[in-house]
Amino acid sequence: MDSDRERLAELLSVAPGEIAASAREAQVTGATFKLWPGASTASQFRSVFRRRQRNAFRAGRPSIGFAEGLRDLGAYEGVFLALGYVDDRPQGGYYFQLFLTPDRSRLVTCWGVKPSARAAEQVLDRHRPRGRGLERRSTADRDRLLAMLAPLCPAEIRRWWSPRWKRERRV
Incomplete structure (x- = not known):
């Protein structure tokens, strides 16, 4: 488990952007995290998370990096993506959704969403x-x-x- 935590912290530290840095800070300070085994097609993720962005916007849920993340998902040329998360909601933070290459060697994009009421x-x-x-x-x-x-x-x-x-x- 500690090796997974360290590996994810390293991936987030080399990823560009403030959102990845925020996710890393949350993960390093003890937020729960998970890297799901296996991978799914990038097109499925694009479709599902476009819908989730609309729903979050309609519900007035604060989010960071959603539009940029969807743009990065659209620009991703690979077929498959692996999924993970860093959950800092119990400390009043964001739920960070992570998208990684199938071999989990690089973070493609991430964004954060605060919980609804x-x-x-x-x-x-x-x-x-x-x-x-x-x-x-x-x-x-x-x-x-x-x-x-x-x-x-x-x-x-x-x-x-x-x-x-x-x-x-x-x-």
């Missing part, structure tokens, strides 16, 4: 205590989670998470 709500659900109320959780722990998720969550979700709002709702 729905995805942020799912993160809250994963961190929500099971079997006991948030009121019984320590204030420092609750504040840490809220601070981590504040840039990702609209006010309604933060209010839903708040124990004060739960008490008001019961009345």
